Amino acid sequence: MNYPSSLKYTKDDEWLKIEGDTGVVGITDYAQNALGDIVFVELPKVGAEITAGKPFGTVESVKAVSELFAPANGTVTAINEELAKSPEKVNQDPYGAWMVKIKLKDAGEAGKLMSSADYEKYASERG
Amino acid sequence: MRYLPKSDAERSVMLREIGVKSIDDLFAPIPADFRVKGDLNLPRAFAESEIVDYFRQRSAENAPGYASFLGAGAYHHYRPVVIDSLISRGEFFTAYTPYQPELAQGTLQAIFEFQTMICELTGMEVANASMYDGSTATPETVMMAARVTGRHGAVVARSVHPEYREVLATYALHQGMPITSVGFLENGRVDMNALERAVTEESACVVIQSPNFFGTIEDVAAAAEIAHRKGALLVVMISEAVSLGIVKPPAEADIVGMEAQSFGVPVGFGGPYAGVIATKEKFVRQMPGRLVGETHDKNGKRAFCLTLTTREQHIRREKATSNICTNQALVALMATIFMTVYGREGMKELAKHNLSKAAYAAGEFGKKAKVLFGGAPRFNEFVVQTIEDPKAINERLLQKKIIGGLPLKKFYPELGNAALWCCTEMTTRARIDAVVKEVA
Numbered sequence: 251m252n253y254p255s256s257l258k259y260t261k262d263d264e265w266l267k268i269e270g271d272t273g274v275v276g277i278t279d280y281a282q283n284a285l286g287d288i289v290f291v292e293l294p295k296v297g298a299e300i301t302a303g304k305p306f307g308t309v310e311s312v313k314a315v316s317e318l319f320a321p322a323n324g325t326v327t328a329i330n331e332e333l334a335k336s337p338e339k340v341n342q343d344p345y346g347a348w349m350v351k352i353k354l355k356d357a358g359e360a361g362k363l364m365s366s367a368d369y370e371k372y373a374s375e376r377g
Numbered sequence: 378m379r380y381l382p383k384s385d386a387e388r389s390v391m392l393r394e395i396g397v398k399s400i401d402d403l404f405a406p407i408p409a410d411f412r413v414k415g416d417l418n419l420p421r422a423f424a425e426s427e428i429v430d431y432f433r434q435r436s437a438e439n440a441p442g443y444a445s446f447l448g449a450g451a452y453h454h455y456r457p458v459v460i461d462s463l464i465s466r467g468e469f470f471t472a473y474t475p476y477q478p479e480l481a482q483g484t485l486q487a488i489f490e491f492q493t494m495i496c497e498l499t500g501m502e503v504a505n506a507s508m509y510d511g512s513t514a515t516p517e518t519v520m521m522a523a524r525v526t527g528r529h530g531a532v533v534a535r536s537v538h539p540e541y542r543e544v545l546a547t548y549a550l551h552q553g554m555p556i557t558s559v560g561f562l563e564n565g566r567v568d569m570n571a572l573e574r575a576v577t578e579e580s581a582c583v584v585i586q587s588p589n590f591f592g593t594i595e596d597v598a599a600a601a602e603i604a605h606r607k608g609a610l611l612v613v614m615i616s617e618a619v620s621l622g623i624v625k626p627p628a629e630a631d632i633v634g635m636e637a638q639s640f641g642v643p644v645g646f647g648g649p650y651a652g653v654i655a656t657k658e659k660f661v662r663q664m665p666g667r668l669v670g671e672t673h674d675k676n677g678k679r680a681f682c683l684t685l686t687t688r689e690q691h692i693r694r695e696k697a698t699s700n701i702c703t704n705q706a707l708v709a710l711m712a713t714i715f716m717t718v719y720g721r722e723g724m725k726e727l728a729k730h731n732l733s734k735a736a737y738a739a740g741e742f743g744k745k746a747k748v749l750f751g752g753a754p755r756f757n758e759f760v761v762q763t764i765e766d767p768k769a770i771n772e773r774l775l776q777k778k779i780i781g782g783l784p785l786k787k788f789y790p791e792l793g794n795a796a797l798w799c800c801t802e803m804t805t806r807a808r809i810d811a812v813v814k815e816v817a
Contacts, residue, residue, distance in 0.1 A: 290662070290687070310687045315696075 251279045251373060254345055258360065259369035262319040265345065266360060273322055273354045277309065280373045282344045285311040288337045293329045293350060300324055300352060302359070307349070309340070322360040324352035444808045445780040448758045448799025449590065450511060450538050450616045451647065452639045454727075455803055460641045460714045469710055476667070478682040484706065485681035488669045491713040498621040498716075498724075499635070500628035501655035505666035506704040511616050511636025514652030515541040515584070516548035517665050517699055518634040521654070522582035522610040523554065524663045524698070525631075530555045530579040532609075534567045536589035538616055539788040545584075555579075565593035565750025565760075567600060576607045586614040587627060590788075591797065592735070592758025593750050594624055601629035618712075619801075620756045622719075622728025632656045632664075641715030642708055651705035651712060662688060665699030727802060731757035734800035734809070741813045742798070749795065758799045760785065760792070763816055767796035773815050779808060 257265040263281035267274040282288065290310040300306040305317040306326075328351040332339060339347040354360055364372065383391075388400075397403060404412060423431070445453050464470060472484055488506045495504040508514040519531045531549070533542055535558055549556050557580075559571045567585055576583060583604040587595040597613060604611040610631035615621065618639040627633060638650040656664055662685065670684030690697035719727060735757040739748050747762040761782065763770065771781035782796035789795065800809065 313692075315687045315693050 251283070251370070252345075253278065253366040253370050253373070255366040257345070257366060258321070258363035259366065259372075260319060260321045260363055261372065262317075264319060264321045266321040266363060267348075268354070268357055268360055271354050271357050272327070273324055273352045273357075273360055274348045275318075275321060275350050275352065276348045277318070277340065277344055278369070278373075279344050280376075281309075281316075282341045285309065285314060285316060287312050288340045291333045291337050291340065291349060293333070294326050296326050296329060298326045300326060300350075318349065320352075321363055322352070323355040325355075327351050327353050440778075443778045443780055444804070446782050446798050446800070446804070446812065447780055448592070448617065448801075449783045449797055450540065450636060450638075451644045451650075452617055452619065452757075452799065452801060453644055453803050454619060454639050454641070454801050456641050456643065456711075457715065457718050459718060460711050463714055464707060464710055469707065472706070476683050478680060482681060485669050485683075487710055487713055488667070488704070488706065489671060489681050490717070491709050492669060494713065494716045495635070495637075495653050495655050498618075498626060499615070499633045499655045500626035501630070501633050502658040503661050503664070503668075504653055504655035505664055505668055507637065507706075507709040508634075508652035508654060508666055508701065509705060510638070510648060510650040510652045511538070511614065511634065512541045512544040512652075514634040514636070514654055515614055516545040517652075517701075518612045518614075518632045518654055519545060519554075519582060519584060520548065520552070521632060521656075521660070521663050521665065521698065522612060525660055526581045526608065526610060528579050528581040528609070529553075530557065530577070531582050531584060532557045532559055532572065532575045532580050533584040534559050534561065534572075534586070534589070534595075535789075536561045536565065536567060536591060536593070536595070537584055537586040537614055538590045541586070541614060541616070561589075561591075563750070564752035565589065565591045565755070566595055566753050569596070569599055569603065572600065572603050576603055576609055578608065580604075580607065580609040582610040582612045582632070584612045584614065586616060588615075588617055588620050588624065588756040588758065590616075591750050591760050592755040592799070594620075594754045594756060597625075597627045598629050617756060617758070619724070619728055619731055622724035622726075623732060624728075624756060631660065637709065637712040640712035642711050649705060649708050651708040653709075661685065663698055664688070665697075665701055667702070667704045728756075730802040731800065734802065734804050734806075735759060735798075737806070738798065738800045738804070738809045738813070741809060742816065745813060745816050749792070757801055758797055760795050760797050761816070762793060762795045764794065765816075766794050770796075770815055774812060777811060777815075779812060781812065 257267050259265055263278045265276050265278050288311050292308045294306050300320040302320050302323045306320045307318040309316050330348050492504040557575045559575050560568050562568050585595050585600050601611045612632045613627040613630040615635045618637055633655045635653040668685050674680040688698045689702045690700050691702050739759045742748050742761045749760040767784040774781040782798035785792050785795045
């Protein structure tokens with residue numbers, strides 16, 4: 251399992267990349283592995299407000315549906331259209347296959363998420 | 378699944394293996410106060426001959442050999458004999474949850490064919506494996522439209538079956554969804570001006586039925602234009618499936634909800650029937666109900682399986698498209714066999730018989746009473762307004778072993794002494810003449 255150190259992580263297995271006041275969101279290697287083959291990703295519309303800790307979309311595999319939880323407060327500025335046609339990219343490259351880009355309400359708040367070391371420890375404890 | 382009876386000897390072996398003396402010991406964890414003492418108050422066991430005799434006697438209390446002019450969502454059509462002989466096969470008749478691809482390819486294929494034929498008949502791109510019936514399919518289509526559009530209201534024509542509207546009202550009430558009603562004109566069709574005023578930015582859909590409850594064929598294109606212009610979906614309900622043999626399918630609809638009873642399903646006692654929902658491919662993820670798809674197995678052979686099951690409540694739970702996670706497999710199978718046996722040409726011919734019988738009857742009724750809603754095409758039902766109360770006319774007809782049209786006063790009091798009459802291919806000219814004679 252791979253957890254890039256440049257990213258921040260949530261307990262619900264999302265990663266957040268902070269670039270100034272923009273946040274890029276996706277799901278971790280642990281998550282894509284647990285879900286199995288991903289067949290569909292349901293994303294919000296551009297302009298939608300997302301709230302930290304609240305669901306903003308879903309990711310479906312052949313056997314399960316999982317909610318996507320927002321890692322931070324913000325407004326959706328872009329969604330990854332490629333995932334509509336090729337949801338399997340999330341399995342192949344979970345850190346490249348971003349899901350939404352958001353304008354962060356508070357970049358400082360976002361910085362309080364787990365580091366890659368903390369997340370790796372958290373992931374290994376869950377088995 | 379087979380039923381495997383057990384002998385006392387086999388029971389003893391099992392109890393010994395488990396390590397208890399009697400079956401009662403297995404219930405020991407349940408506190409004594411909660412265990413029923415003594416036997417349940419049930420009649421004694423009947424011998425097979427007594428059971429057969431009991432049902433023969435009850436059956437004789439029915440009224441066999443009566444001619445019926447009732448429609449209103451439950452239609453008396455001929456059921457080809459091959460239907461019962463095929464559905465009685467054990468593989469179909471007693472199959473339970475026949476959705477495991479590894480052992481139910483036959484059933485899954487039959488459902489796939491059902492879905493395909495419904496699409497061909499309705500002009501839609503995908504159909505589900507069936508709902509419980511037309512009345513419950515109605516609120517399911519509305520809730521589906523609400524999910525697709527993100528809007529929380531619906532506009533429903535009064536010419537939609539009153540009982541379908543009642544079921545919708547039950548669902549809508551508990552979901553806090555406002556339903557706006559739109560009336561009909563003298564030609565029996567939806568009042569388009571009223572519809573224009575009723576559809577707002579909060580309307581998820583417009584719901585019409587065609588042929589409607591009065592048998593009149595609606596202007597589906599006009600309703601679609603209004604709905605779509607305002608960002609709402611158009612739901613078209615169909616309660617008389619045989620109409621699809623001759624009436625232009627509602628291709629402008631976004632969602633079609635149907636009752637499949639006309640396709641070889643007995644009128645029964647109001648059920649069991651099978652509803653269907655069919656829609657455009659782009660809405661498939663919001664459609665409720667089972668869906669069978671065609672795919673390949675690991676050896677590259679064609680195979681069938683359930684698909685898009687993440688819509689359903691056993692996976693998505695409270696966020697599912699519906700609480701339904703089954704279908705009316707056996708009833709839908711009757712419909713599948715019916716559609717197959719009639720085929721494209723047979724359906725047309727069947728529909729034409731219905732059309733001409735009803736046209737003849739309406740013509741004859743028109744000589745003695747007022748046939749309402751002229752001025753728009755109808756299929757196999759029409760409304761007759763009489764001086765006399767339809768209930769009194771029906772009393773006289775019952776003496777002649779004829780069940781007359783459905784009195785409409787309880788649903789449409791403004792129509793006065795009106796009744797809804799239905800003629801199918803089973804209706805004879807002689808009976809039509811006998812009935813018209815009784816009318817004043």
